[in-house]
Amino acid sequence: MSNQKLILTEHLSKIYKMESTIVAALQDINISIDYNEYVSIMGPSGSGKTTLMSILGCLDSLSSGSFYLDGVDVSGLDDDDLAVIRNQKIGFVFQTFNLMPRANCIKNVELPLIYAGVPADERHERAIKALEDVGLGDRMHHKPTELSGGQRQRVAVARALVNNPSLIFADEPTGNLDTKTGEEIMKLFADLWRNGNSIILVTHEEDIAKHASRIIKLRDGLVIDDYKNPTPIYI
Numbered sequence: 001m002s003n004q005k006l007i008l009t010e011h012l013s014k015i016y017k018m019e020s021t022i023v024a025a026l027q028d029i030n031i032s033i034d035y036n037e038y039v040s041i042m043g044p045s046g047s048g049k050t051t052l053m054s055i056l057g058c059l060d061s062l063s064s065g066s067f068y069l070d071g072v073d074v075s076g077l078d079d080d081d082l083a084v085i086r087n088q089k090i091g092f093v094f095q096t097f098n099l100m101p102r103a104n105c106i107k108n109v110e111l112p113l114i115y116a117g118v119p120a121d122e123r124h125e126r127a128i129k130a131l132e133d134v135g136l137g138d139r140m141h142h143k144p145t146e147l148s149g150g151q152r153q154r155v156a157v158a159r160a161l162v163n164n165p166s167l168i169f170a171d172e173p174t175g176n177l178d179t180k181t182g183e184e185i186m187k188l189f190a191d192l193w194r195n196g197n198s199i200i201l202v203t204h205e206e207d208i209a210k211h212a213s214r215i216i217k218l219r220d221g222l223v224i225d226d227y228k229n230p231t232p233i234y235i
Helices: 049-056 079-089 105-115 120-133 149-161 178-196
Strands: 008-017 022-031 038-042 064-069 090-094 167-171 199-203 214-221 222-228
Touching: 008 049, 022 222, 038 178, 049 064, 049 167, 049 199, 064 079, 064 178, 064 222, 090 149, 105 120, 105 149, 120 149, 149 178, 178 199
Parallel strands: 038 199, 038 214, 090 167, 167 199
Antiparallel strands: 008 022, 008 064, 214 222
């Protein structure tokens, strides 16, 4: 379909039941995201942005409504099916890097390919290319403990890219980095977007959100604003 969206949600809601209390984490979320969009989802702590990322990233299921990813209705899929889609279509970059400390960069980047059943030789080649693409060709045999924070985050970005995903989620990707290093990582995301990747940036920081070309603001589980950013940084 020519008008197919990368992400489409219709009346998406997420309810948590905690003993006798019901918490509406997300309420009636209706958003659509095109291929090769660079979108920031922002809001304060407790706004629902992490819950929304978890659902859009197939880490969690919704309570009601519908959610289409890459034209596939994932609303009713079980955990195993969600895991398959996650591995095939989505890359994640987290604030805490989530790297294996005793494995070198190549082994860390290979991990999604192991889950995907890719043969060892191909895994190795693809991991090397992903590391070269993020500027770590001279550090690929180092372990995370031998790298700076910015270099560790680049390894995490390479791991997110290695499966050629339809979508990359960056969850507070500069949260553990100093300002200068954080800016370098944000420049890298802009380069990835220019190279055709679709990126969803999740943050509570307005200056980080402004790197994206579109900003979706959440508060109390509701979308309170959704607009094109007239002056995205680095784009």
